[in-house]
Structure formats: structure tokens, C-alpha cells
Amino acid sequence: MTHINVLDPGASPLDYYGYELRRHREAAGLTQRQLGEIINYTGSLIGQIETARKLPTPEFSERVDAALGTGGLLSRLMELVLRSQLPAWFQQTAELQARATEICCFEMNLVHGLLQARGYARAVLGVLNQTDLDDRTAVRLARQRIFEKSEPPVFWLIISEAVLYQEIGGPEAMREQLTHLLSFEGNPRANIQVLPFSAGAHAGLQGSFDIYRFPSDPTIVYTEGYGSGHPTxxxxxxxxxxxxxxxxxxxxxxxxxxxxxxxxxxxxxxxxQRDSDVGPVA
Known part of the structure; x- marks a missing residue:
């Protein structure tokens, strides 16, 4: 997709978003550069989003909605756009997470995606694949908006103690990640427990898993493999x-x-490490 005139709004949620952005901008009589000046983004970025070559952000959508008086249209489209950018095999699971009233997770090797901080998530997603890393990180973090709902799910996470020591993304990313976990302390709807090394043999040795519970639909168990998800x-x-x-x-x-x-x-x-901790060099 290289030219706006051939943009097919039915091709994908991202194409539809770009089509609506262009339609409302032109209806307001603004060029890409003029709109960019109003919302403090470049006209080039607006052009890339209009042609579905760049992923918009919630902040971008809110600013455009306000500038063009769209009634919140683009902001409402964001959830659909972001979910469409997830791997196809994971999109159903993301929908289950968004609908669940209770989520119970056990993780042996890493922090669950719904509680990952930016630096940690970027390091996880960047293993063997640096393509569109910023966009993929933004899409993962956007899933965490389920905690911003008027009635968020009750969330339980059990992580192996090993997760705390597996240095992902470097010390700074780990500090950010553990600080993020601690930010939920005292929140009755987001509960984090550590399974200590001293537990020895335990009921989760077969691997990580999630349990999603709903008001009326059957409970779902989710497990994951390399490039595949298995809800049942x-x-x-x-x-x-x-x-x-x-x-x-x-x-x-x-x-x-x-x-x-x-x-x-x-x-x-x-x-x-503080300078005061370092002894004098003879």
C-alpha cells in the first residue's frame, strides 16, 4: 500500500483507520502538514498512518479526534486496530483476556504479557526478531488497557522465583519491571505471588498456563507453544x-x-551502583 488513492478501507482495520483519518482531515480542509502542526506530529507521520504504513497510538488518536471533532471515532477504532496487529494465532486469546472477569496465570519463565513493563516487553519481543519492534511492543502494552476498564478483571499471577533472577533486557529493564509489579501491591483486583525455590516439586512443573473465567461462558484454559496458542x-x-x-x-x-x-x-x-560504593583506586 503505497498511495492513498488505492487504499482499500475493507482490507484491514489499519487500512480502515487510515481511510477515516484522511476522510475527516480532508473534510476539515487541512493538509497533512497543517493537521500535524495542530496535534504536534509531523505531516509525514500522518501520511504514513493514512496509507496504513505506520501504526497509530492511542495518544495520536485522541489528539486527532479532538482536532477534527470526530466524536471519538479514531479512539474507538484503536482497540480493533491494535488487536489486528497481534499474531493471528493469538488474536482469539487477546479477545478472551478482554472479556474475562477473572484471569489466573502461572508463569515459570517470564513475567506475564499483561504485566510486562515497556523495556522488558521490548526485550522479550526482540529475541530473534527486531522487525517493527516499537510497534509490536506498543501492541503488547495496549492489551494492558483491560485494567483501565470501569470493572477490570480480577487478576491472579503466580511467578516462579526464577523469573525474578532471569535478567531480561538488562538491569535497568529489570528494575523497571519489578517496580511495575510492586505498583500493584495493595490492589485487590491484581494479585501477585511468587512460588519460591523452596517449594521444590510443585503442581506447575508441566509448564505455564492461564485460566480465564466468564460470567456465563465456560471457563477456558490456555497454554502456549512456539508460535501457537491452545485455548480449550x-x-x-x-x-x-x-x-x-x-x-x-x-x-x-x-x-x-x-x-x-x-x-x-x-x-x-x-x-x-553508587559512586560512594566504589573504593579508592591506588
């Missing part, structure tokens, strides 16, 4: 994983002790 409502699987999760919660540290461990690891392992 099989009653036996749901029953088995629900029991496993109960045992993992029983073996994990309390919410308070988990927060203390996260804080201690952050300070001791990823704390900034």
Missing part, C-alpha cells in the same frame, strides 16, 4: 488445571511476602 474448554482439562492452580497458590508466598521478595531482589540484584 475441555471440562477435564479445566478441572485439572484449576486444581493445580489451587495447589500452586497454597505453595506460593503470601501477597505480602511475595512483594517483600520482589523488592529485595530488585534492590540487591538490580540496584543502581
Amino acid at each position: 474448554a475441555n471440562p477435564d482439562t479445566v478441572k485439572d488445571c484449576s486444581l493445580r492452580y489451587d495447589h500452586l497458590q497454597a505453595a506460593a508466598l503470601s501477597l505480602t511476602d511475595s512483594a517483600e521478595l520482589i523488592r529485595r531482589v530488585m534492590e540487591e540484584r538490580y540496584g543502581e
Whole structure:
């Protein structure tokens, strides 16, 4: 898609967004440069978004909606646009996460995507693939907007203690990530527990998994492989994983002790080195 005149609004949500942006801009009698001056973005960026070559952001959409008087149209389209940018195999799962009233997650190797900080998420997504990394990171972080709903889901996360020590993205990214986890301390709808090394053999040794619960639909268990996701409502699987999760919660540290461990690891392992800590050089 290289020229706005051949933009097909039915090709994808991103194309439709670009089509509507151009339509409203032209209706307001503004060039791309003029609109850019109003909303503090470049005319070049607006052109790229209008031709579906660049992903818009929620902030961009809000500014354009205000400048063009669209009634919030572009902001409403953002969720659809961002979800369409997820890997095809994950789009159904993102929808399940957005609809769930309770989400229970167990992670053995990394922080769950719904609680990843920017630097951490960027490092995770950048392994073996640096293409469009900024956009892919923005799309992942946008999924976290489910916590901004008027009634967000009740979220439980159990992470292996190893997750705290697996340095992803460097010390600065880990400090940011652990600080982000601690920001949920005291929030009754977002609960984080650490499964300590001392737990030994535990009910989650077969791997990470999520449980999504809904007001009326069947409970879903989600597991993930390389480039594939596996949601299932099989009653036996749901029953088995629900029991496993109960045992993992029983073996994990309390919410308070988990927060203390996260804080201690952050300070001791990823704390900034101060000049005063360095002895004189003879």
C-alpha cells in the first residue's frame, strides 16, 4: 500500500483507520502538514498512518479526534486496530483476556504479557526478531488497557522465583519491571505471588498456563507453544488445571511476602551502583 488513492478501507482495520483519518482531515480542509502542526506530529507521520504504513497510538488518536471533532471515532477504532496487529494465532486469546472477569496465570519463565513493563516487553519481543519492534511492543502494552476498564478483571499471577533472577533486557529493564509489579501491591483486583525455590516439586512443573473465567461462558484454559496458542474448554482439562492452580497458590508466598521478595531482589540484584560504593583506586 503505497498511495492513498488505492487504499482499500475493507482490507484491514489499519487500512480502515487510515481511510477515516484522511476522510475527516480532508473534510476539515487541512493538509497533512497543517493537521500535524495542530496535534504536534509531523505531516509525514500522518501520511504514513493514512496509507496504513505506520501504526497509530492511542495518544495520536485522541489528539486527532479532538482536532477534527470526530466524536471519538479514531479512539474507538484503536482497540480493533491494535488487536489486528497481534499474531493471528493469538488474536482469539487477546479477545478472551478482554472479556474475562477473572484471569489466573502461572508463569515459570517470564513475567506475564499483561504485566510486562515497556523495556522488558521490548526485550522479550526482540529475541530473534527486531522487525517493527516499537510497534509490536506498543501492541503488547495496549492489551494492558483491560485494567483501565470501569470493572477490570480480577487478576491472579503466580511467578516462579526464577523469573525474578532471569535478567531480561538488562538491569535497568529489570528494575523497571519489578517496580511495575510492586505498583500493584495493595490492589485487590491484581494479585501477585511468587512460588519460591523452596517449594521444590510443585503442581506447575508441566509448564505455564492461564485460566480465564466468564460470567456465563465456560471457563477456558490456555497454554502456549512456539508460535501457537491452545485455548480449550475441555471440562477435564479445566478441572485439572484449576486444581493445580489451587495447589500452586497454597505453595506460593503470601501477597505480602511475595512483594517483600520482589523488592529485595530488585534492590540487591538490580540496584543502581553508587559512586560512594566504589573504593579508592591506588
